[in-house]
Amino acid sequence: MAVNSIGLNTVKAKEIAKDLNNLLANFQIYYQNLRGIHWNIKGKRFFDLHVKFEELYTDANMKVDLIAERVLTLGETPLHTFKDYTETAQVPVGKNISQDEKAVALIVDSLAELLKIERSILEKAGDANDEGTNSMMSDFITEQEKTVWMMKAWLSETV
Template identity: 80%
Template sequence: MTLNSIGLDTQKTKAVAKDLNQLLANFQLYYQNLRGIHWNIQGRAFFNLHEKFEELYTDANTKVDEIAERILTLGETPLHTFEDYTKAAKVPVGKNISIDEKAVNLIVDSLTELLKIERSILEAAGDANDEGTVAMMSDFITEQEKTVWMMKAWLGETV
């Protein structure tokens, strides 16, 4: 077993970084979806949702940077082209969404996909004794579960 400079198995961290790159691609698409619904939202819920979507895309932008920096910390290169993002992303693409319910459902569907990826990374990072990535995924999961609950509550649904 070969250890990197931060004391982790290089083969295991390579696999974790690959998974983080998939998460990065999905977050980039999620971020762009949030920008689109922020710009295009209409209707009686405009003011509240416009503000909420800005809060979410600002947070997503921060997370994109954190994910990329974690990939670099693990000794790998983060994806950084839209071509790479679209090839690797699984979150739904939201185009021309201006209706509040459709926008909120897009967020729920996107977060559901992100949570699946994050839970997979959490497990792989745990197996690699990669506490930095484990902590990051735990924080992301906790925040996103709450956001899903809030969005579902707005829709009048339960988780």
């Protein structure tokens, strides 16, 4: 079994990096959605949501960097063009969303998609003894589950 410079099976590391690139593309769409709703939100909840959306896109931007750096750590090249992102991502694209409930629902739907991808990566990383990726996915999942809970509470829905 061939291993890379950080001691991981090269075949498994390449597969995880591919999945991380998929996650990266989805995070970039999610990030851009957050920027859009941050800019375009209207209504009586503007002040609260404008600040919350900025908090979320700042966090997403940080995660984008972490994912790309992990792809590099695994020996692969991160996706880095909008074409790659739009061709790869499954996260819904939100265009011209200015209504509060639609904006928050977009976040919930986007996070649900990200969580699916992250759980799949978590499983593969565990199988490959890739603790670095495993730890990152575990942290992302924990934070995003809490965000989904909060957004659904704001929407007055049950988790």
